[in-house]
Amino acid sequence: MSANPPEQPRIGVDEWVASAAERRARTVAGRIEEIGERTPAAVKLVALALPFAVFPLLVDSGYLMQVGIDTLIFVLLALGLNVAVGWVGLLDLGFVAFAGLGAYLYAAVASEYAGRHWDATLAIPAIAIAVAVAGFLLGLPSRRLVGDYLAIVTLFFLQIWLVVLINASFTRGPNGISDLHPLEFFGRPVTSLDGLYYVALGAFVLVVAFLYLLNRSRTGRAWRALREDELAAELMTMPVNRLKLMAFAVGAGIAGVAGALFAPVQGAVFPANFDIVILITVYAMVVLGGAGSLVGVTVGAVLISASLEALRGPDDASWLFYAALVVTLVLLVRRPWWMPLAVLGGTIAFGFVVHEVAEQVRPSLVAGVPVGQARIDELVDSWVLLPENIVTADGLPTGAFGRLLYIGFVAAVLALTLIRHRVWRVVCLVPVLYLAAVVWENLLLPQPAVARYVLIGALLVGLMASRPQGLFGRLRVEIV
Amino acid sequence: MDWDKLVQLLVNGVTLGSVYALVALGFSMVYGILKLLNLAHGDVLMVGAFIGWGVIGWLGGAQDPNVAVWILIVLMVLAAMAGCGLLGVAIERFAYRPLRRAPRIAPLISALGVSFFIQNSVLLLFGADFRSYDTFDLVDVEVGIEFGPLRVWVVRLVVIGAALAMMVALWLLVTRTKLGKAMRATAIDREAAAMMGIDVDKVIVKTFFIGSALAGAAGVLVGLVFGQINHFMGFGYGLKGFTAAVVGGIGSIPGAMFGGLFIGLAEALSVGYIEDFTRGRLGSAFSDLVVFLILVLFMLLRPQGIFGKPDVKKV
Numbered sequence: 001m002s003a004n005p006p007e008q009p010r011i012g013v014d015e016w017v018a019s020a021a022e023r024r025a026r027t028v029a030g031r032i033e034e035i036g037e038r039t040p041a042a043v044k045l046v047a048l049a050l051p052f053a054v055f056p057l058l059v060d061s062g063y064l065m066q067v068g069i070d071t072l073i074f075v076l077l078a079l080g081l082n083v084a085v086g087w088v089g090l091l092d093l094g095f096v097a098f099a100g101l102g103a104y105l106y107a108a109v110a111s112e113y114a115g116r117h118w119d120a121t122l123a124i125p126a127i128a129i130a131v132a133v134a135g136f137l138l139g140l141p142s143r144r145l146v147g148d149y150l151a152i153v154t155l156f157f158l159q160i161w162l163v164v165l166i167n168a169s170f171t172r173g174p175n176g177i178s179d180l181h182p183l184e185f186f187g188r189p190v191t192s193l194d195g196l197y198y199v200a201l202g203a204f205v206l207v208v209a210f211l212y213l214l215n216r217s218r219t220g221r222a223w224r225a226l227r228e229d230e231l232a233a234e235l236m237t238m239p240v241n242r243l244k245l246m247a248f249a250v251g252a253g254i255a256g257v258a259g260a261l262f263a264p265v266q267g268a269v270f271p272a273n274f275d276i277v278i279l280i281t282v283y284a285m286v287v288l289g290g291a292g293s294l295v296g297v298t299v300g301a302v303l304i305s306a307s308l309e310a311l312r313g314p315d316d317a318s319w320l321f322y323a324a325l326v327v328t329l330v331l332l333v334r335r336p337w338w339m340p341l342a343v344l345g346g347t348i349a350f351g352f353v354v355h356e357v358a359e360q361v362r363p364s365l366v367a368g369v370p371v372g373q374a375r376i377d378e379l380v381d382s383w384v385l386l387p388e389n390i391v392t393a394d395g396l397p398t399g400a401f402g403r404l405l406y407i408g409f410v411a412a413v414l415a416l417t418l419i420r421h422r423v424w425r426v427v428c429l430v431p432v433l434y435l436a437a438v439v440w441e442n443l444l445l446p447q448p449a450v451a452r453y454v455l456i457g458a459l460l461v462g463l464m465a466s467r468p469q470g471l472f473g474r475l476r477v478e479i480v
Numbered sequence: 481m482d483w484d485k486l487v488q489l490l491v492n493g494v495t496l497g498s499v500y501a502l503v504a505l506g507f508s509m510v511y512g513i514l515k516l517l518n519l520a521h522g523d524v525l526m527v528g529a530f531i532g533w534g535v536i537g538w539l540g541g542a543q544d545p546n547v548a549v550w551i552l553i554v555l556m557v558l559a560a561m562a563g564c565g566l567l568g569v570a571i572e573r574f575a576y577r578p579l580r581r582a583p584r585i586a587p588l589i590s591a592l593g594v595s596f597f598i599q600n601s602v603l604l605l606f607g608a609d610f611r612s613y614d615t616f617d618l619v620d621v622e623v624g625i626e627f628g629p630l631r632v633w634v635v636r637l638v639v640i641g642a643a644l645a646m647m648v649a650l651w652l653l654v655t656r657t658k659l660g661k662a663m664r665a666t667a668i669d670r671e672a673a674a675m676m677g678i679d680v681d682k683v684i685v686k687t688f689f690i691g692s693a694l695a696g697a698a699g700v701l702v703g704l705v706f707g708q709i710n711h712f713m714g715f716g717y718g719l720k721g722f723t724a725a726v727v728g729g730i731g732s733i734p735g736a737m738f739g740g741l742f743i744g745l746a747e748a749l750s751v752g753y754i755e756d757f758t759r760g761r762l763g764s765a766f767s768d769l770v771v772f773l774i775l776v777l778f779m780l781l782r783p784q785g786i787f788g789k790p791d792v793k794k795v
Contacts, residue, residue, distance in 0.1 A: 091588050141776050148517035151588055152722050153779060159719060160772045167765045276715070280596045287589055396607045403605045410601075414574050443604065453600040460593025465578040468586045 024474075041212060048295060049205050056194055065193040071305040072200035073262050077278075078285040078301040079207055079294065080254030085283075086291030087215065088247040089227035093279065094138060094154030097161040098252040100274030102131050102259025104171065107269050112179035113172070120183040120190075120264075124203075127260040128253045135252025139245040158279065165271035176270035183264045196265055203261060207254055211294060214250070223247060277453065281308070284456050287463055290473025299471065304456070311452035314371045314445050321440050322376065325433065333426055343426060347433045351383040354434065364388050371445045384434075384441045395446030402443055409439045487630050489752040490745065495636045495705055497744020498643035502698035503721025504728065504736035505650060506691030512667040512731035513687050516576060519591035522718020523598040524567055524692045528560035528699025529709040530602060533611050535559050542614035549618055553704070557642065560696035568692025569685055577681075595714075602711040610708040618704075639701045646694060647737055653690070654733060663687055667731065716768075720747070723775045729788025738786060747771055 024030040036044065055068055077099055084092040105127045109118040118126075138157055165171050183190045183199060190199055214220050222243050225233040234240045263269045281304065289300020310316040326344065333339045358365040368386030370377035390402045397403050412432050419425045444451035463470065503525060510518045535556045540546040547555070575594045579587040615635060624631045654660035665673040666683045674680045702717065703709050720743055728739025750770040754762050762769075778785065 085585065089583065089585050091585050093592075141780050148511070148515075148584075148588065149726070149779065149783070151517060151519070152719070152726075153775065156719050156723070156772050156775060159716075160769055163765055163768050167763055280592060283589060283592060394607065397605055406601070406605060414570065417574065447604055450600055450604045454597060454604055457593045457595075457597025457600055461575050461590050461597060464582075464586050464590035464593065465575070468579070468582055 045205065045209055045212070048208065048298060049201065052201050052204065056197055062193055065197055067306070067309050069193065069197050069200050069265055070309075071302055072197070072204055073258050073265070074282065074285065074305045075204055075298050075301040076200075076207060076258035076261070077255060077282045078289070078297045079204075079211060080251045080258065081282050081286050082291060082294070082297045083211070083251040083254070084247050085286055086293070086297065087220065087223045087227065088244060090244060090247060091148075091151040092154050092248065092251065093151050094157040094161070095251065095255060096274045096276075096279045096282065097158045098131050098135055098255035099259035099262070099278075100161060100165065100269075100271075101134055102127050102256030103263035103269045103273065104165070104177070104259075105130060105256070106260040106263040107177040107180055110181040110184075110264070111177055112181075113177050117181055117184075119186065121185050124257060124260050128256050131256025131259070132249040132253030135255075136245055136249040138252075139248035158276070162271055162275060171271070174271055176268055176273075178268035180264055180267055180269070182267075183261075200261055200265075203257055207257065208294060208298075211254075215294070219243070219246065280453075280460070281456060284460055286470075287460060287468075288470055290470030292474075293470075293472045296470055296472025308452050308456075311448050311455070314448060315377075317445065317448050317451075318376050318380075318440075321444075322437075325436060329429070329433065332429065339426065343429055343433070346430045348383070350430050351434050351437070355383055355385060358385055368442070370441060380437070380441055384437050386441060390442050391446045397443065406439055406443055409435050484629060485752060487627070489748045491630075491632055491636060492751075493745035493748030494741065495639055495744070496748055497724075497741035498640050499698050499702055499705075499717070499740075500720050500724045500744050501737045501740025502643050502646065502694045502701070503717055504724035504740045505647065505733065506695045507722055507725040508728075508730055508732065508736040509663070509687050509691045511725070513663065513670075513684055514576070514580075516587050517591070517722070518571075518691075519588065519718070520571055520575075520594040520598060521691070521695055521721065522714035522716070523595045524564050524571075524714070525695040525699040525702070525717050525721075526602065526709070526711065526714030527567055527598065528564045528696030529703045529713065530606065530611070530699075531560040531563045531696065532556040532700035532703050533613060533709060536613065536618075542617040545618070552618070553638065553700075556700045557697050560700045561693035562696075564696025564699070565689040565693035568688040568695075571692075572685060572688040577684075595718075599711050599714070606711065608710065610710045613703040613707050613709070615704050615707050635704050639705050642697070642701060646697060647733075650690070650694070651733060659683070659686060720771060723771055725785075726775060726783075727778050727785055729785030732785070732787040735785055735787030743771060743774070746774055 025034065039047075052068075052072065056065060059065065059068075077096070080098075081092070081095050084090045084095070106123060108114050109116050109123050109126070110120075138154070141153070166174050171177070181189075183196070185199075190196055222233065222238050225236070225238060226240060226243055230240060259274070262273070266273070282301075285301040285304045286297050287300070288304060289298065290296030307320060310320050326340075329343055330340045333343055355366060365385050365387050367388040368390065370381050370384075370386060387401070389398055390405075391397055397406075409432075412435055416425070416428055416432050419428055444454065503521065506521055506524075507518060510516060510521075536542055536545070536552065539552055539555070545552050571594055575590045576587050579590055619633075619635050621633060622631075624633045625637065626632075654663060662673070662678045662683045663686075665676065665678055666680055670680055673683075698717070699709075699714075702713070721740070724739035724743040725736050726739070727742055728735030728737070747767050747770070750767040751764045754764060754766055754770065
């Protein structure tokens with residue numbers, strides 16, 4: 001034990017490892033965690049579910065309730081994925097296929113098309129078990145595979161699943177199955193948005209409680225041991241293969257529940273509901289919150305689901321984007337405290353100067369109109385360069401200029417990360433921030449549906465490079 | 481037995497296979513050196529196809545190119561190789577290198593993000609519509625070599641020839657040059673190679689450049705043969721290329737070539753015959769299923785592939 005731990009964390013030095021818990025206890029995150037440890041599980045569960053429970057009381061718009069239901073279903077998906085990815089460390093890229101299986105199974109037991117009508121009290125547990133079995137079966141050929149092979153086999157499986165859904169006749173192909181029966185509990189159908197929301201919330205509470213207990217159990221500890229060091233776990237006589245299969249099955253079962261709730265909420269199922277886009281979105285949720293932490297995964301899922309929804313319309317999207325830009329700025333230059341303000345002021349001044357110069361030199365560079373109607377867009381109009389006709393009515397760049405602007409911006413962001421010198425870094429940050437606003441207003445905002453997925457991809461890469469443990473995760477202390 | 485159909489399918493299979501082999505080589509080289517599955521590799525191929533498409537448009541379009549057709553094709557391939565090589569280097573530098581000491585799952589998730597980012601960026605800049613190479617305007621379908629009753633379109637021969645030439649060049653590079661020796665040494669043991677004075681980082685960068693350049697060339701070749709490209713095309717080629725690398729034995733160059741050919745032929749034959757064999761129950765779209773079954777079978781029975789050596793786990 002060292003009395004003076006070194007300033008810089010030195011991975012692989014034993015004293016540093018030994019004092020890790022001690023140092024953690026001194027940080028804010030460590031204190032919060034300590035409080036978490038001492039609180040009884042039931043209180044924590046209530047605290048986690050409370051914001052969801054009061055949400056319907058605060059909003060009175062059907063649209064927001066729909067968003068709430070979708071968010072809860074996304075939370076369920078993220079919790080299911082967390083079992084394989086966060087706890088066991090298996091990269092399961094076929095995960096959303098199980099959600100699809102759950103949804104299609106619901107269509108098979110409760111729809112006009114299938115001619116059957118099961119009560120949800122029977123259907124949902126049955127679907128959960130059936131999908132868990134399917135997860136087990138997919139795990140069978142994959143169980144010997146280490147991370148990378150597993151990833152590709154499961155990704156290929158997802159592709160096959162989509163091929164079957166689209167081309168098989170019994171799934172009605174891309175048209176999907178659209179006359180599903182509503183959820184029915186003991187003969188009472190649930191059709192109101194509030195009702196569906198509380199059903200989803202009930203499923204969330206059950207799943208979180210189940211996962212919490214599972215994580216504390218012998219199996220949960222074995223899973224974590226497996227994630228940290230498979231070889232060592234095997235030497236400790238842990239049944240490695242069986243544990244992996246269990247993780248697959250549990251994750252798949254939860255995905256099945258999410259799918260079985262999603263199908264009646266939407267009233268229909270389509271192959272496109274469960275494709276790669278959803279897969280990567282769910283991955284972003286798990287990674288943002290912090291793989292392995294139930295609270296983290298829940299928060300990550302809510303954040304991403306809400307942001308994706310806000311990014312649909314140009315007005316909310318603009319606010320969100322500029323807020324995110326400022327947050328990023330503060331994270332990048334935290335010290336001294338006035339530095340973010342200085343950079344922000346510098347960027348605003350820089351923008352007005354560039355705008356003024358452009359107006360004098362080439363008026364066509366500022367002749368465009370902002371996409372949004374919100375107040376922020378009026379401000380932006382006199383600050384950001386808005387060239388005329390840079391995009392078509394569909395939002396696609398009309399020529400090489402727009403494309404080069406985008407590629408140049410990406411290159412500038414990447415180059416910025418290479419600058420080591422503190423002062424230069426801050427100086428160069430100013431034009432890059434301005435460029436970000438220009439690219440956003442001119443290229444991303446006209447196509448919000450695509451822009452949000454561009455941002456998700458960038459978020460995944462950026463998070464992995466800067467904070468792989470996510471918001472709530474813990475960095476592993478490793479002895480090399 | 482319809483021999484013409486069989487021969488035609490074999491030709492298709494070899495064409496497809498040579499493209500898969502190029503993709504598999506990139507996968508295999510990177511995997512050999514970094515033990516990292518570059519999930520964004522298929523998207524690099526897609527970017528290559530778009531660069532080739534851009535070159536056609538820049539040089540006057542397929543109907544009336546400003547230069548001779550063969551020069552145009554060479555320029556397309558070279559531009560795609562250079563552009564994709566740089567893209568590969570950038571991916572390595574910014575998405576993988578910061579994670580070299582992270583848990584194994586981290587670079588894979590980062591790769592997933594890169595793939596998603598590239599795909600959606602291209603979607604943002606070029607839209608979801610298919611873009612056409614207009615190869616029929618570029619090279620007449622009638623131009624070709626006759627084998628009995630069958631005429632093989634010259635573009636197919638160009639694709640097969642170009643792929644072969646690149647594979648031979650790569651083979652010579654790996655076996656005969658100093659860089660190749662450094663690459664092999666790094667693949668066997670990175671730390672030991674570093675101790676022997678090999679600049680491992682440089683070797684990794686060069687490997688990424690070469691592998692991605694091959695994918696870029698493959699993208700142009702795909703565009704030439706099949707005519708149409710879009711932002712999502714890389715996904716399928718990435719999956720098939722990886723399957724080819726696994727079947728051949730990941731990390732092995734002859735394995736990647738053989739695996740590519742094998743998967744290409746398997747796909748072409750199943751496209752041609754799956755309807756006959758299942759009496760019309762499964763359409764040709766299910767050829768992916770056949771490739772998937774091959775992958776699963778290999779994973780179960782011979783995970784090290786045809787040319788690979790069994791994996792010995794180091795403790």
